[in-house]
Amino acid sequence: MSKAFAAVARVRKEVDKLSERVAAIEVAVNSGTKIAAEEFGVSAELLMRELLKLDGIEAEGEAKLQRKAEVGVVRRVQGFHETLDKLKARNSNPFHDSNKAASVTTKWETFDSGMGGSTAPPPQPMSSSTKVTEEWEKFD
Numbered sequence: 001m002s003k004a005f006a007a008v009a010r011v012r013k014e015v016d017k018l019s020e021r022v023a024a025i026e027v028a029v030n031s032g033t034k035i036a037a038e039e040f041g042v043s044a045e046l047l048m049r050e051l052l053k054l055d056g057i058e059a060e061g062e063a064k065l066q067r068k069a070e071v072g073v074v075r076r077v078q079g080f081h082e083t084l085d086k087l088k089a090r091n092s093n094p095f096h097d098s099n100k101a102a103s104v105t106t107k108w109e110t111f112d113s114g115m116g117g118s119t120a121p122p123p124q125p126m127s128s129s130t131k132v133t134e135e136w137e138k139f140d
């Protein structure tokens with residue numbers, strides 16, 4: 001049992017190191033530094049290797065406690081993967097920084113119909129193929 005807990009502790013330590021790597025990537029992307037796409041792939045691969053190590057740990061005895069310890073590490077790794085995916089998307093988008101992105105606003109103008117005023121044109125007669133009803137479907 002202690003071997004299993006030691007193995008989980010080693011994986012947790014490696015995940016902690018990788019979390020620092022993910023944090024450094026996040027700082028770089030947020031500051032506008034372009035990161036090579038391979039960096040995201042390598043980081044994700046290293047995290048996956050830790051999950052595989054975790055999956056290979058065999059627990060004896062109090063397996064329930066062992067699984068609880070592993071679930072926490074798995075959730076952290078999943079969170080880092082999500083972060084890497086978001087950062088990769090932002091890194092590949094040249095307009096990811098809202099402070100540097102262009103903003104376009106439009107001021108709409110209204111125009112006369114050219115018919116001598118702002119009154120609506122007279123209604124046109126409906127074609128014979130159009131049928132107007134006031135039968136509405138009611139929902140409870």
